[in-house]
Structure formats: C-alpha cells, structure tokens
Amino acid sequence: MNETDANAQMPIKETFNFFPIDSYIGILSQVSSSSAKLVLASKESQKSIKPSATATSGDFVLIKSEPYAIFGQISDVSLAVQKKKGNDGEARVTPVAVVDFLASVEIRTRAVSSGVLQTPKIGSSVYIADPKTVQMVIESRQKVEQDSGGLLLHFATLPNKSATPVGLTPERLFGRHCAVLGATGGGKSWTIASLVEEIEKHRAKLILFDATGEYYRLQGRIRHVHVGAEREQPDSSMAVAIPYFHLTEDDLFAIFKPDAAQAPKLRAAMKSLKVARLMPILATGGLITKADRSKVEFEKAYENYINEIENPYADFEILNLTRQIQNECVFHQRSAVEPLIWGGINSGDHSQCIPLINRIQDILNTSNLAPIFHPGQFPSLFEELHAFLKDRDCSVLRISLKHLSFYHNAREIVGNAIGRHLLELARREYFRQQPMVMILDEAHQFLNTALLDQNIKLDLDAFKLIAKEGRKYSLSLILSTQRPRDIPEDILSQMGTMLIHRLVNDRDRAIVERASAEIDRASANMVPSLTPGEAIIVGVDFPVPLAVKVKVPKNPPDSMGPDYQKFWAR
Structure with missing residues (x-):
C-alpha cells in the first residue's frame, strides 16, 4: 500500500454502529475485484415489478466483511426476471443492483483506506450508509489537520434530505491544485463565489482573475481592481494599468x-x-x-x-x-x-x-490596448499586487479583466505575464509563510499555451509551470472553465482535485476521465445528469468520489442570462 493510501485513523469517542438492522438492503450474489452484484431484499411479492425502494443508483453502502466495512456506491439498479419451467410458469422478479467498491473502513478503529483491503464474500450483508458514516469516510484523510486545530472550508453539503455539511481542509481541496469544471448553467460560478467567501473568512491570500467581471458583488476583506479606464462595479473598484515594461x-x-x-x-x-x-x-x-x-x-x-x-x-x-x-x-x-x-x-x-x-x-x-501601451497616471496592477501582499487586513484581490481586449492575443499574453510574475515571487519564497491561492476564471481564455504564427512561436507557459512546480513554493492554482477540452492536458492532469459540475459534451467528459484516474464508472455516468449546483469531487486526497450540493453564496455572481420577460414585454 502506498503512503498516499495510508490509514487516517479517527479516535473512538462513542460506539458507532455501521450496520443498523433498519439499513439492511440485501446480500452479495456475485463478487469481482472492484465491484459486486447485490440481490436487494424486498417485502413485495414475487410478482412485483418494482425494485426495492430502499436502494437507488448513487446511494453509498457498507458491505460487512469483518474486520472491515467495505464502502461502496450503487451504480445500477435493475430487475432480474426468472421464468419458471413450463409455458404457463409465472415469472419471478428480483431487484438487483451493482455496487462499485470505493474504500475500506476498519470497524474497530474507523481507519479509512482507499481501495479494497479484503474482498467481501458472496452472501455478505449490505447496508445503506447513513449521512454520518458518509461524512466520516469523506473527511477521514483530513482528520489530522482538523484535530491539530486546522480550519475547514464549508462550501457544500451532501445531496441528501438532511443536507449533511461537508468540511474540507484547504490542503485537501487545492493543496495539489484544483479544477472547477462544468457546462454553462451547471453552477460553476456559484462554486467559485462560495469558495472565495469561505477563504475570505480566514487570514488567507487569494487572487481572483475575473475574466467577465461577474464577481463584483463579493464583499468582505476584498480589494477590487479592474484593467482599463472604463468604470466598473463596485464603485470602490480601482482602475489599473498593465504597463508594457512589465511584459517581455x-x-x-x-x-x-x-x-x-x-x-x-x-x-x-x-x-x-x-x-x-x-x-x-x-x-x-x-x-x-x-x-x-x-x-x-x-x-x-x-x-x-x-x-x-x-x-x-x-x-x-x-x-x-x-x-x-x-x-x-x-x-x-x-x-x-x-x-x-x-x-x-x-x-x-x-x-x-x-x-x-x-x-x-x-x-x-488603438484604445483597446491603452492599458498596456498608454498606462498614463493609472497605478500599475503589479504595484497593487504587491500592496495587497503587504496588507494583512485584506484576504482577496479581485482583478477584473472584463475590458481587456482579445485583439492581438492581448488577453492570453497579459494573463501569462501576471502568472509569470506570481511564479517569480513564489520562487523567491514570497509565499512560503503566506500560502497564495489564485483562481483563473474562464481559464480557456488564457491557457492557449502556444501562440502560433507563420513566422513566430511563443510559449505561454507560466500557468503550466505553476501547475508543475507551484505547490513546492506554496502557490496553488484553481482553474475554472466550461470547456475542459480547451485546457492543455498537461495542465489539467496536474490538478489534484476536480470539482465536476454537469458536462454533456463527449469530448469534455473524455478529457476529464483521462486527466483524473480517481473518477469511477458510476460517478462518470452521473456527470451529464447533475442538476445546477451539484458537483462530484474527485482527487488524490479523496478516498471516494464525492457528490455534493454547493451552498448558495451570500453574494452570488452576476451570471444570469438575458431577462426576455422583463425587457421584451410590451
């Protein structure tokens, strides 16, 4: 077993029953190395055409395999029809399910390990995992940080009736970088806003690259700046320039x-x-x-x-x-x-x-590039960045790039220049005692890693280098995009955690599955049908793929579409 799969032990504070009788749903009838077939118990008659009401696709379950409880997830529920001998024989209908194995929980110590430490046997009893058990498994890897006084970010709940809160440590969530992925309308912007609000509560440092200007409603210990002379919300936002002499x-x-x-x-x-x-x-x-x-x-x-x-x-x-x-x-x-x-x-x-x-x-x-070539009296974005780093009362710097032109690849080049500057600071140990998180919203607009012309090729590799080595210098990257297929795979594969909202494009889903070895078949099948705000979290520090419901941010982003009813009504 690898070090990354080492047990994370939880102290025993109370008697914990993993297998309450009222959670029993059936027994295993067929077992492989990574999954099993489950015959569901049913109180219905043999003529029933309905599957068990106590187990549905996506439910987490515990399989009794002492000294372990095997933690798994139901990926499929169906009816097995067996016809009795003879032409007039009645059909016997049995509800069955497929369970994918995810983790092993030692019953005595509650230690959680990824994978299956002991393959369960045919006939093993299966129970629905209650919300507390699911929460225990989810948070097992971060127990050391939590017990030592570490902080948790509470930006989501489990998508169950009781909305069990999920608390994740920053180390686990974006310590190895993070990607927030999802099609338009899937809740990606709300996830970013909720993460920013959670981070702002602490003595943290975060830089938000706001590509469209939609996060202007964020409040708290936040400094707002925008590139260009155009006025932007909020009124306190400061206009800044990106002087050409900060480019190469x-x-x-x-x-x-x-x-x-x-x-x-x-x-x-x-x-x-x-x-x-x-x-x-x-x-x-x-x-x-x-x-x-x-x-x-x-x-x-x-x-x-x-x-x-x-x-x-x-x-x-x-x-x-x-x-x-x-x-x-x-x-x-x-x-x-x-x-x-x-x-x-x-x-x-x-x-x-x-x-x-x-x-x-x-x-x-051209006026479109005036913030670069005619900075005038506007303060430099890089000066504001350094002032932000020195300001202990400010946790978040939001940089609105709404009016930064796409002409002549200016957006990609300027974004790369800012990333390069942050990487240089990181290499000089600026963030060793003050870890920095940077969020790159609409990342596909900035991560065209090579600008090709018939006569010149320029590698825009700042974010690629941050993805590869930023963690060593306490510089973490969060990418947010609706088009994973436009993110270079060598960058996406460096994202240790992925928050995946609804994705319907086949190419997008294929890219995500290749970039994340931790996503299982059941979770991958759920991605196209996730409702707005729902996401699946997968990563090297998560023993199981985790389905969550992101909380509504206190200050939602301005990401609504056109209001035809209001403006088209006569």
Whole structure:
C-alpha cells in the first residue's frame, strides 16, 4: 500500500454502529475485484415489478466483511426476471443492483483506506450508509489537520434530505491544485463565489482573475481592481494599468508579429532603445542614430550594461520603437576597411520593415490596448499586487479583466505575464509563510499555451509551470472553465482535485476521465445528469468520489442570462 493510501485513523469517542438492522438492503450474489452484484431484499411479492425502494443508483453502502466495512456506491439498479419451467410458469422478479467498491473502513478503529483491503464474500450483508458514516469516510484523510486545530472550508453539503455539511481542509481541496469544471448553467460560478467567501473568512491570500467581471458583488476583506479606464462595479473598484515594461520582449513579438526578415530589426531596435535609456548621451531625442555613425561608443555601452540590455523585460520607451526600427535599416558596415562604422540607409531593409512599422503604430494607437501601451497616471496592477501582499487586513484581490481586449492575443499574453510574475515571487519564497491561492476564471481564455504564427512561436507557459512546480513554493492554482477540452492536458492532469459540475459534451467528459484516474464508472455516468449546483469531487486526497450540493453564496455572481420577460414585454 502506498503512503498516499495510508490509514487516517479517527479516535473512538462513542460506539458507532455501521450496520443498523433498519439499513439492511440485501446480500452479495456475485463478487469481482472492484465491484459486486447485490440481490436487494424486498417485502413485495414475487410478482412485483418494482425494485426495492430502499436502494437507488448513487446511494453509498457498507458491505460487512469483518474486520472491515467495505464502502461502496450503487451504480445500477435493475430487475432480474426468472421464468419458471413450463409455458404457463409465472415469472419471478428480483431487484438487483451493482455496487462499485470505493474504500475500506476498519470497524474497530474507523481507519479509512482507499481501495479494497479484503474482498467481501458472496452472501455478505449490505447496508445503506447513513449521512454520518458518509461524512466520516469523506473527511477521514483530513482528520489530522482538523484535530491539530486546522480550519475547514464549508462550501457544500451532501445531496441528501438532511443536507449533511461537508468540511474540507484547504490542503485537501487545492493543496495539489484544483479544477472547477462544468457546462454553462451547471453552477460553476456559484462554486467559485462560495469558495472565495469561505477563504475570505480566514487570514488567507487569494487572487481572483475575473475574466467577465461577474464577481463584483463579493464583499468582505476584498480589494477590487479592474484593467482599463472604463468604470466598473463596485464603485470602490480601482482602475489599473498593465504597463508594457512589465511584459517581455517576446511578449511584444507575439503582439507585433514580425516576419522572418523583420524580426532581427525589431530585436535590434529594442536593444538600442535600452542603450538610449541607460546612456542618454549616445541618443538624440531618445533614439540611437546609426547611419554612417561609429559603433565604438555604442558597443562599449552595450558591453558595460550587458545585463540590463539582455534582461528579457521591455524596459525602454516604446513610443520611439517605430522610428528606431527605421534607424536599424542600415548596412552593417560602411566598407570593408571601415568595419567599426555603420553604413548608410539600406532601402531594401527599410521597405521590408514598412508593414511592421505601420502595424506597430496602429497597435500603439488603438484604445483597446491603452492599458498596456498608454498606462498614463493609472497605478500599475503589479504595484497593487504587491500592496495587497503587504496588507494583512485584506484576504482577496479581485482583478477584473472584463475590458481587456482579445485583439492581438492581448488577453492570453497579459494573463501569462501576471502568472509569470506570481511564479517569480513564489520562487523567491514570497509565499512560503503566506500560502497564495489564485483562481483563473474562464481559464480557456488564457491557457492557449502556444501562440502560433507563420513566422513566430511563443510559449505561454507560466500557468503550466505553476501547475508543475507551484505547490513546492506554496502557490496553488484553481482553474475554472466550461470547456475542459480547451485546457492543455498537461495542465489539467496536474490538478489534484476536480470539482465536476454537469458536462454533456463527449469530448469534455473524455478529457476529464483521462486527466483524473480517481473518477469511477458510476460517478462518470452521473456527470451529464447533475442538476445546477451539484458537483462530484474527485482527487488524490479523496478516498471516494464525492457528490455534493454547493451552498448558495451570500453574494452570488452576476451570471444570469438575458431577462426576455422583463425587457421584451410590451
């Protein structure tokens, strides 16, 4: 047995009866290594055409197999019809069910282990598991944290009549990262809002990337900021910018999209503008003029400031970029005997760069990307991020990206830049004593991990790296999406816990089943028929797949569809 399957023992505080007589539902008639067939007890006559009313598909059961109680779930209920000999013989109808084995509970200590430690025998008695027993099995793995004074997040209940509350530790829920998946209308947004409200109650740190602006109603120890000058709710929300100098040169390449002939000139222009900033004496109007000029002083400055110039970040005056590209269109040397002097203007290179120059000028002037290229007096999002980290009275930073443009892949590039910054902070041990959780809503909008162009390929790998190594640095990731098929599998497979709402698309369900080895057949079959707010939680720290009903958040997100009755009525 692996360490991850080690028993989580609960102290015995009272007599616990796993097998009350009034919960008895039948016996096993056929047993395999992972499931069994159950003959259900029935008080009906043999002519009955109804299955037992005490057992339905999805019910949790306990199978008596001393010294263990095998915890399982009914995946199928049907009628077995046996006809007596003779043409006129009456049919005998027997209700039967299929039980999938999930975990083993040691009866004496109540220790819970994943899998089957002892295969039950044919004829073993089967009982419906009451809500307290189900809760005990669900919370078994986190008992150590709970007994040592740890906190629990109560964002859901069991979907039974008594609505048994479910408390999960943060370590178990998103300590290995988490994905919240579900089709539109399945309750995914409510789950995110409920999680944020639970986390906000504690001395926690959480960053919510609000892709659509729907979580503006969240209240409490929450700071709201939004990208761009447009006004947003709530009124207290602060407008912020994402200055281009927080992006890398490669990020700008992905936005400007130079072709193979233009790329060297664009790269050289960026380096020259860095020299102009570091050595203003070499510049004229912030530009480095090269035509028929000596290379000596420029190359000496480049050598002296090599670390600053080769730094990947775009720390230069971007409004001078198009003119500097024109200055780069010169011959490499004036003559064979004058290698330390640039040559004159190369009209061929200049002609090739005209389309790039025009494209960059248009991008710099578009209002859609003003928060990047014209930050103005707005504070930087990264400055607000650092202020949030220092503020002990604030637990949640909500970043609304509602007005961040999709043009030129800006949303993917900016999202990746923010993720990269958080990963850099994590690697510098910023979160070791203050674990950080980040929620990426509508994750499919940001996780296009490679921007492909006929001339350039840029890997947007910040969130992939966070998924792979963030846990080591106390940086946890929660992805929320309605399109799991658009999330790269190498990211989705790193999610240690999945909260799965209703999914009807075959490709989405197949992706989820491949990414999560813990989901069983019965749970997978339930996914298309889950009602709004219902979810199945699966993960490496859950001994069994867990069906829950997410609580209604105190401040629900604004995720309602159009109100035709109100606005179309005459």
